[in-house]
Amino acid sequence: MSTPVLETENLVKVYGRGPAQFHALKGLTFEIHRGESVAIVGKSGSGKSTLMHLLALLDEPTSGVVALDGRPVSKLKPKTVSALRNETFGFVFQQFFLNPNQTVLENVTLPLKIAGVSKSERDKRGMDALEQLKMADKAKNKATDLSGGQKQRVCIARALINNPEVLFADEPTGNLDSATSETVEDILLNLQRDHGITLVVVTHDEDLASKCQRRLIMQDGEIVDEQVGVKDSASHKAPVTAGHSGPATRRRRRILPFGKGAAR
Numbered sequence: 001m002s003t004p005v006l007e008t009e010n011l012v013k014v015y016g017r018g019p020a021q022f023h024a025l026k027g028l029t030f031e032i033h034r035g036e037s038v039a040i041v042g043k044s045g046s047g048k049s050t051l052m053h054l055l056a057l058l059d060e061p062t063s064g065v066v067a068l069d070g071r072p073v074s075k076l077k078p079k080t081v082s083a084l085r086n087e088t089f090g091f092v093f094q095q096f097f098l099n100p101n102q103t104v105l106e107n108v109t110l111p112l113k114i115a116g117v118s119k120s121e122r123d124k125r126g127m128d129a130l131e132q133l134k135m136a137d138k139a140k141n142k143a144t145d146l147s148g149g150q151k152q153r154v155c156i157a158r159a160l161i162n163n164p165e166v167l168f169a170d171e172p173t174g175n176l177d178s179a180t181s182e183t184v185e186d187i188l189l190n191l192q193r194d195h196g197i198t199l200v201v202v203t204h205d206e207d208l209a210s211k212c213q214r215r216l217i218m219q220d221g222e223i224v225d226e227q228v229g230v231k232d233s234a235s236h237k238a239p240v241t242a243g244h245s246g247p248a249t250r251r252r253r254r255i256l257p258f259g260k261g262a263a264r
């Protein structure tokens with residue numbers, strides 16, 4: 001089996017100190033494989049967002065390892081971690097985080113501007129991404145002059161602008177009505193299925209979770225169950241596999257020392 005794109009080993013996150021200490025993640029060990037769709041689900045406060053932030057290298061664990069392409073990243077310099085994050089990941093959040101004073105195209109191309117890409121190249125790639133999301137006709141609109149579903153499509157275009165290996169989505173349908181949610185779900189799942197992007201979704205939305213290939217069920221800072229199989233629908237033909245495939249915390253292979261044997 002290929003090297004997992006992301007894996008964790010005994011991942012622990014403790015917030016606060018002394019009597020105020022709170023163990024948000026209690027030693028998680030699991031793998032996410034390239035090109036799969038994984039939903040992280042569980043009740044409010046179970047640790048989903050904390051886990052996603054650690055996987056996405058937006059926060060550091062208290063102890064344990066996060067490895068990207070088999071290479072532990074927890075001990076890297078902040079600058080290297082930032083570069084890895086920008087090169088490898090795209091992000092979609094419930095709160096769209098669009099700049100209201102900029103056009104749709106400017107919002108979508110912001111990551112390229114930060115990376116120092118020329119305006120002509122940014123605009124070309126931005127329009128390509130907007131085409132993909134069927135939003136090219138709104139390129140010159142202010143980002144505020146859009147419906148919720150359109151805003152989320154702009155956010156997805158922005159997340160795709162760097163050709164990410166992994167797309168992290170934190171409650172991507174949280175602010176959308178059910179019809180619009182379905183459109184956004186299908187866009188995300190199509191990106192995973194047709195373009196091989198690894199999709200990691202934190203969600204309370206059962207419909208979205210059921211369309212992912214794997215669900216990690218969290219409770220009180222632990223992964224207590226793992227379900228495999230996607231909902232049978234017109235766009236998702238694989239049958240649901242009931243039950244779970246065993247403890248999600250099982251280890252199958254050792255994480256390699258950073259830089260050894262991990263091609264990217």
Ligand SMILES: Nc1ncnc2c1ncn2[C@@H]1O[C@H](COP(=O)(O)OP(=O)(O)OP(=O)(O)O)[C@@H](O)[C@H]1O
Nearest residue numbers: 015016022024042043044045046047048049050051
């Ligand atoms: N910065 C922090 N300081 C202290 N405790 C925190 C902090 N961030 C999160 N927590 C606590 O850690 C636990 C897990 O939080 P987290 O946001 O990961 O849960 P969640 O499953 O994503 O919840 P929700 O579904 O409501 O977003 C919660 O009890 C939360 O109160």
